[in-house]
Amino acid sequence: MRLADVGEFALIDRLTRGLESRPDVALGVGDDAAALDLGAGQLLLATCDCQVEGRHFLTRIATPNEIGHKALAVNLSDIAAMGGEPLWAMVSLIAPPDLDVSVIDGIYDGLRTLAARYNVALVGGNVSSTSGPLTLDITALGRVARERMVTRAGARPGDHLLVTGNLGAGRIALRAFTAPGATPPAVELALVRERMVAPEPRGREGLALAATGAVTAMLDISDGLAGDLGHICERSHVGALVDAAKLPVDDATRAVAQALGEDPVAQALAGGDDYELLFTTRPEDVARVMEAVRAWGTVATVIGEITAFEEGMRVRELDGAIRALAPRGWDHLAPNGAS
Amino acid sequence: MRLADVGEFALIDRLTRGLESRPDVALGVGDDAAALDLGAGQLLLATCDCQVEGRHFLTRIATPNEIGHKALAVNLSDIAAMGGEPLWAMVSLIAPPDLDVSVIDGIYDGLRTLAARYNVALVGGNVSSTSGPLTLDITALGRVARERMVTRAGARPGDHLLVTGNLGAGRIALRAFTAPGATPPAVELALVRERMVAPEPRGREGLALAATGAVTAMLDISDGLAGDLGHICERSHVGALVDAAKLPVDDATRAVAQALGEDPVAQALAGGDDYELLFTTRPEDVARVMEAVRAWGTVATVIGEITAFEEGMRVRELDGAIRALAPRGWDHLAPNGAS
Numbered sequence: 001m002r003l004a005d006v007g008e009f010a011l012i013d014r015l016t017r018g019l020e021s022r023p024d025v026a027l028g029v030g031d032d033a034a035a036l037d038l039g040a041g042q043l044l045l046a047t048c049d050c051q052v053e054g055r056h057f058l059t060r061i062a063t064p065n066e067i068g069h070k071a072l073a074v075n076l077s078d079i080a081a082m083g084g085e086p087l088w089a090m091v092s093l094i095a096p097p098d099l100d101v102s103v104i105d106g107i108y109d110g111l112r113t114l115a116a117r118y119n120v121a122l123v124g125g126n127v128s129s130t131s132g133p134l135t136l137d138i139t140a141l142g143r144v145a146r147e148r149m150v151t152r153a154g155a156r157p158g159d160h161l162l163v164t165g166n167l168g169a170g171r172i173a174l175r176a177f178t179a180p181g182a183t184p185p186a187v188e189l190a191l192v193r194e195r196m197v198a199p200e201p202r203g204r205e206g207l208a209l210a211a212t213g214a215v216t217a218m219l220d221i222s223d224g225l226a227g228d229l230g231h232i233c234e235r236s237h238v239g240a241l242v243d244a245a246k247l248p249v250d251d252a253t254r255a256v257a258q259a260l261g262e263d264p265v266a267q268a269l270a271g272g273d274d275y276e277l278l279f280t281t282r283p284e285d286v287a288r289v290m291e292a293v294r295a296w297g298t299v300a301t302v303i304g305e306i307t308a309f310e311e312g313m314r315v316r317e318l319d320g321a322i323r324a325l326a327p328r329g330w331d332h333l334a335p336n337g338a339s
Numbered sequence: 340m341r342l343a344d345v346g347e348f349a350l351i352d353r354l355t356r357g358l359e360s361r362p363d364v365a366l367g368v369g370d371d372a373a374a375l376d377l378g379a380g381q382l383l384l385a386t387c388d389c390q391v392e393g394r395h396f397l398t399r400i401a402t403p404n405e406i407g408h409k410a411l412a413v414n415l416s417d418i419a420a421m422g423g424e425p426l427w428a429m430v431s432l433i434a435p436p437d438l439d440v441s442v443i444d445g446i447y448d449g450l451r452t453l454a455a456r457y458n459v460a461l462v463g464g465n466v467s468s469t470s471g472p473l474t475l476d477i478t479a480l481g482r483v484a485r486e487r488m489v490t491r492a493g494a495r496p497g498d499h500l501l502v503t504g505n506l507g508a509g510r511i512a513l514r515a516f517t518a519p520g521a522t523p524p525a526v527e528l529a530l531v532r533e534r535m536v537a538p539e540p541r542g543r544e545g546l547a548l549a550a551t552g553a554v555t556a557m558l559d560i561s562d563g564l565a566g567d568l569g570h571i572c573e574r575s576h577v578g579a580l581v582d583a584a585k586l587p588v589d590d591a592t593r594a595v596a597q598a599l600g601e602d603p604v605a606q607a608l609a610g611g612d613d614y615e616l617l618f619t620t621r622p623e624d625v626a627r628v629m630e631a632v633r634a635w636g637t638v639a640t641v642i643g644e645i646t647a648f649e650e651g652m653r654v655r656e657l658d659g660a661i662r663a664l665a666p667r668g669w670d671h672l673a674p675n676g677a678s
Contacts, residue, residue, distance in 0.1 A: 003443065003468070004436035011440070011466055015432075015447050022460050024426065034462035036427055036480070038377055048387075048429045048478055050467045087363065088375055090387045092431075092476045093354075097343035101350070104342065108354050121361050123373035127350055128389045129342070132471010137431045139387055139478045141375070 030235065031151050032081040032219050035144070043149060045142040047078040049222075053133035061177050062197040064106025067136070069114050069198045071107075074222060075140035076118055076201035077275045081220040082151070083210025084144035086118055086203060091125035092137040099134060107136070118203050148210045150279070155217035155236035159280040159306040162289065164202050164298050166250040167225060168264055169195035170273030172257050184259040191252035199275040206277055208292040214285035221278050224271030228278055229313060230327020236280075239311035242269070242304040242325060244318050265318065269325070280306055369574065370490050371420040371558050374483070382488055384481040386417040392472035400516050401536040403445025406475070408453050408537050410446075413561060414479035415457055415540035416614045420559040421490070422549025423483035425457055425542060430464035431476040438473060446475070457542050487549045489618070494556035494575035498619040498645040501628065503541050503637050505589040506564060507603055508534035509612030511596050523598040530591035538614040544639075545616055547631040553624035560617050563610030567617055568652060569666020575619075578650035581608070581643035581664060583657050604657065608664070619645055 003011060016029040026043055027035035033047035051057055051071045062070070072089060079086040091111065095104065115122055120140070155161075173196035176184045202220070209215045217236050221228045225247075229240055247268040249257075257264040281289050290300045307314075313325040342350060355368040365382055366374035372386035390396055390410045401409070411428060418425040430450065434443065454461055459479070494500075512535035515523045541559070548554045556575050560567045564586075568579055586607045596603040620628045629639045646653075652664040 001440045002437045003434055003440055006440055008466055011443070014440075015443065015466075016461070019461055025460050025462055028460065028462045029464070034427070034429065036462065038381075038383075040379075042377075044377075044383065044480075046427065046429060046463060046478070046480065048431050048463065048476070049465050050431050050433055050476070052433060052467055052469045052471075054470055055468060088373070088385065090373065090385060090478065092387050092389050094389055094391060094433075094474060094476070095342055098341045101340045101342055101345055101353075104350070104354065121364050121367070122355075122358055123364055123367045123375065124385060124387065125368075126388050127347055127354075128391055129394060130391045130471055130474065131393055132391075132469055132474070135433060135469065135471070135474065137387070137389070137433070137476040139385070139429065141383075141385065141480075 026146065027151060032078040033084070035082065035149060041146045043144050043146050045079050045082050045084040045144055046139065047075055048137060048139040049074045049078065050135060050137040052135045057197070061193070064103045065110035066197040068107035068110025071136040071138050072111050072114050073199050073201045074275065075138045076120065076203055077220040077222070079140050079142040080201055080203045080206030081218050081277060082144055083148050083206055083218065084142040085207060086120045086140055086142040088121050088123045088141040089115060090123060090139045093125065093127045094130045094135040094137070096134065097129045144210070150210050150215050150218040152217050152219050152232050152235035155232050155238050155280040155306045157238055157306050157308050158283065159216055160283055160286050160302050161240060161242065161280055161304040161306060162300045162302050163248065163276050163278050164205055164293055164300050165276045166248045166253065167271055167274050167276065168249050168268035169253045170199065171271055172253050172260070172262060172267045174272065175260055175262060176256050179260060182260055184256040188252035188255040192256050196273055199273060201275060202277045202298065204296045205293045205298050208296060209277065209279060209289060212285070212289050212292050214281050214289055216280045216282070218277055218279035221271055221274040221276050225278065226269050226325055227327055232278070232280065233313055233327065237309050239307040239309050240304055240313050241307050242315045244315055246301060246303045248301045269315065365485065366490060371417040372423070374421065374488060380485045382483050382485050384418050384421050384423040384483055385478065386414055387476060387478040388413045388417065389474060389476040391474045396536070400532070403442045404449035405536040407446035407449025410475040410477050411450050411453050412538050412540045413614065414477045415459065415542055416559040416561070418479050418481040419540055419542045419545030420557050420616060421483055422487050422545055422557065423481040424546060425459045425479055425481040427460050427462045427480045428454060429462060429478045432464065432466045433469045433474040433476070434466070435470070435473065436468045483549070489549050489554050489557040491556050491558050491571050491574035494571050494577050494619040494645045496577055496645050496647050497622065498555055499622055499625050499641050500579060500581070500619055500643040500645060501639045501641050502587065502615050502617050503544055503632055503639050504615045505587045505592065506610055506613050506615065507588050507607035508592045509538065510610055511592050511599070511601060511606045513611065514599055514601065515595050518599060521599055523595040527591035527594040531595050535612055538612060540614060541616045541637065543635045544632045544637050547635060548616065548618060548628055551624070551628050551631050553620050553628055555619045555621070557616055557618035560610055560613040560615050564617065565608050565664055566666055571617070571619065572652055572666065576648050578646040578648050579643055579652050580646050581654045583654055585640060585642045587640045608654065
């Protein structure tokens with residue numbers, strides 16, 4: 001059986017099955033980052049995520065600077081999703097030997113600029129050559145007080161479901177650049193392109209949300225809204241009802257989707273590279289958590305609610321009809337990303 | 340200019356130039372692992388190292404189990420070289436989608452078995468597909484008390500230079516398997532092959548050496564004796580005189596070298612995949628540090644001494660002649676590994 005036949009999430013299950021728990025591992029495989037006990041109520045957050053040319057980025061679309069930015073951003077996003085403060089990062093650069101050094105210089109410029117903005121120190125890494133595509137694997141390390149950490153596991157029926165920012169831009173940008181003969185409007189395309197190639201990690205928002213003490217579950221949307229909501233439902237043993245009419249989709253995304261003949265709501269649900277925070281809170285805390293992220297200039301939107309596990313994941317369509325929502329997300333093993 | 344024209348070490352210099360120091364980074368780029376301040380005199384050790392098919396391993400020589408073992412071993416070796424205790428590891432698996440899952444199962448068996456032996460918890464990672472070769476990038480995290488940590492920077496003229504175990508087996512095994520028409524003796528080939536594909540990290544020896552408080556500098560030999568000794572000389576601002584007659588080369592390595600018409604001493608100096616610990620200590624402490632590793636069944640050998648920086652790196656040949664020793668090591672960017 002080939003890897004592609006197994007699928008990303010089944011493979012991860014297979015590889016991590018039976019990993020024993022240990023007192024020094026507060027949280028192992030299965031959340032945005034591992035949480036490791038440092039003593040004195042402090043947890044080390046550790047995550048690594050990989051970007052492969054042709055798979056996570058395309059050099060004909062993204063500049064070297066943007067490639068470096070994104071490789072670190074997706075990791076900082078994971079630390080943010082736990083409510084943690086990022087501190088340190090290490091970079092594995094796996095590159096073809098005939099790659100021009102100026103590309104690497106650009107990548108490191110992007111890495112360093114983003115690292116500086118979030119006060120992250122680049123403390124190590126390694127370089128290696130490959131006969132394959134340019135690959136960047138980054139490890140980010142951060143810290144969170146044990147009582148501040150937010151996992152995927154705390155959502156309860158009745159909680160409201162919220163998301164920061166807007167959805168669907170990354171996915172529609174990728175379609176615009178890869179669909180043959182597409183001619184989306186230029187200004188809007190530039191806007192969604194930026195969201196795809198240089199997503200901003202919600203670092204300050206994640207810290208602010210955790211500080212409220214009112215967020216019951218959180219993760220970042222890297223696999224698409226439906227896929228990542230599936231992770232919350234699975235870990236929290238709950239269902240969810242998403243209201244399609246409330247999904248935040250910006251004008252540029254709508255315009256590009258329209259030009260491509262795509263449904264913006266479907267794009268927002270399937271998502272892909274959003275790197276927004278998806279989180280839950282009790283109804284009485286909604287105003288307070290929205291205010292916490294608004295302090296950083298970011299809007300959070302209520303997009304649905306958490307229900308009983310037995311009700312599963314559902315979406316209320318624009319016409320009011322309710323249908324089941326498959327927890328499908330981005331599969332990093334499948335050739336076209338579909339799971 | 341292409342990456343291969345720059346070379347591994349010049350590239351690392353280029354990429355890490357100007358990284359500012361921070362109070363929470365006790366040791367950044369430039370040693371076996373980064374050392375990050377956790378407070379209360381404790382340092383987090385963090386390192387990541389990558390294994391690429393066709394570059395660091397060959398699937399026609401190494402079994403999946405051995406590939407997994409080695410990918411973790413090289414990282415545990417880095418933690419050991421700082422005198423640290425390994426605690427946690429994360430695995431980035433970057434694999435072609437048509438790879439058979441049984442290969443991955445075997446790799447994770449190897450990883451898990453070695454992790455269990457050193458009490459390392461596998462706490463996370465990621466999987467991704469690639470159009471290129473199978474690649475494993477592993478991050479290892481460990482801990483060391485600040486006063487116990489051993490870096491590359493403390494060697495002083497007059498110190499003795501020692502190495503654990505034997506040298507040259509990994510390199511001669513690679514030559515035996517890649518030289519056309521080579522017919523080395525089978526039993527000896529099996530022995531050196533094992534050293535190449537499944538090196539044992541010197542985890543307990545590294546801890547024991549650090550506990551003596553008498554080791555002035557240490558690293559693990561991953562780039563070859565000459566290259567890694569060059570790192571100690573550079574960081575400690577010293578020279579070194581290696582005594583070729585004292586280099587520990589086992590009988591199997593000698594036999595395979597002889598069958599290939601290779602000089603075993605040259606193989607030991609150029610090295611490659613030894614993963615032995617190279618370290619320095621004051622003459623009066625030699626007996627004590629040798630005893631510390633012997634407690635773990637491992638022999639340490641005095642192979643030379645540290646000299647003044649101005650004398651550079653030299654080797655006393657078997658015939659007594661002294662010549663300069665170039666700090667050449669394994670270049671992970673060059674097509675054939677030579678720098």
